[in-house]
Amino acid sequence: MKKILFMAAALFLVPMLSQAAQYKEGVHYTVIHDGAETAKPEIKEYFSFLCGHCFNFYQTVLPKLKKGLPEGVTFKQSHVDFLGGKVGVELTKAFAVAYQLNISAKMEKAFFNAIHVQRKRLVSADDIRQVFISNGVDAKKYDAAASSFMVNAQAKKMGQDARKAKVTGVPDLVVNGKYRIEKGAIKSWDDYLAIAFYLAKK
Numbered sequence: 001m002k003k004i005l006f007m008a009a010a011l012f013l014v015p016m017l018s019q020a021a022q023y024k025e026g027v028h029y030t031v032i033h034d035g036a037e038t039a040k041p042e043i044k045e046y047f048s049f050l051c052g053h054c055f056n057f058y059q060t061v062l063p064k065l066k067k068g069l070p071e072g073v074t075f076k077q078s079h080v081d082f083l084g085g086k087v088g089v090e091l092t093k094a095f096a097v098a099y100q101l102n103i104s105a106k107m108e109k110a111f112f113n114a115i116h117v118q119r120k121r122l123v124s125a126d127d128i129r130q131v132f133i134s135n136g137v138d139a140k141k142y143d144a145a146a147s148s149f150m151v152n153a154q155a156k157k158m159g160q161d162a163r164k165a166k167v168t169g170v171p172d173l174v175v176n177g178k179y180r181i182e183k184g185a186i187k188s189w190d191d192y193l194a195i196a197f198y199l200a201k202k
Helices: 002-022 052-060 062-068 086-100 104-117 125-134 139-146 149-164 189-200
Strands: 029-031 042-047 074-079 172-175 179-181
Touching (some): 042 062, 052 104, 062 189, 074 086, 074 149, 086 104, 086 139, 104 125, 125 139
Parallel strands (some): 042 074
Antiparallel strands (some): 029 179, 042 172
16 A cells, blocks of 8 residues: 555655656746745736737737646736837836726726737827726726825835846746746747746756
């Protein structure tokens, strides 16, 4: 009986060990600092509403990521401010506003649709404000949130987090605040997610 249990355990471990051997530091992922990981496992997506690849990721990959997220792992998002000049900074603030108003998913869809489907040119803070209002957000609530300390602090932190994670292109996934996945080594988005899930439980 003990022999059977040992064999069963060994067979269970084989795919786990082969998976661990398959993903190599410096090839499939980069350790971005020598410090500790986040207190709880997390996968964070760095993205921009202006980025066409991010829009594709939002449509085709993000649903798979959310559906396959390992138990106990949190998914987070952070908008980068290094694309698009001033409007990129304003869109980062807009994402912080959406988060504070608890409408992140709604406004993520709205901004991607406005920019990549409707082909609207958002060039100012007023243009961005209008997207919120057009999607049912009360103008006074938006103005209050946009001028709040919490929103401005969160927008600033998102920019700092991207620089700390050494994110230079998007979309990008950083796992447990320590591992950035290298897209150059993957053959498909499924591979990309497999690496993210592996690192999250590492």
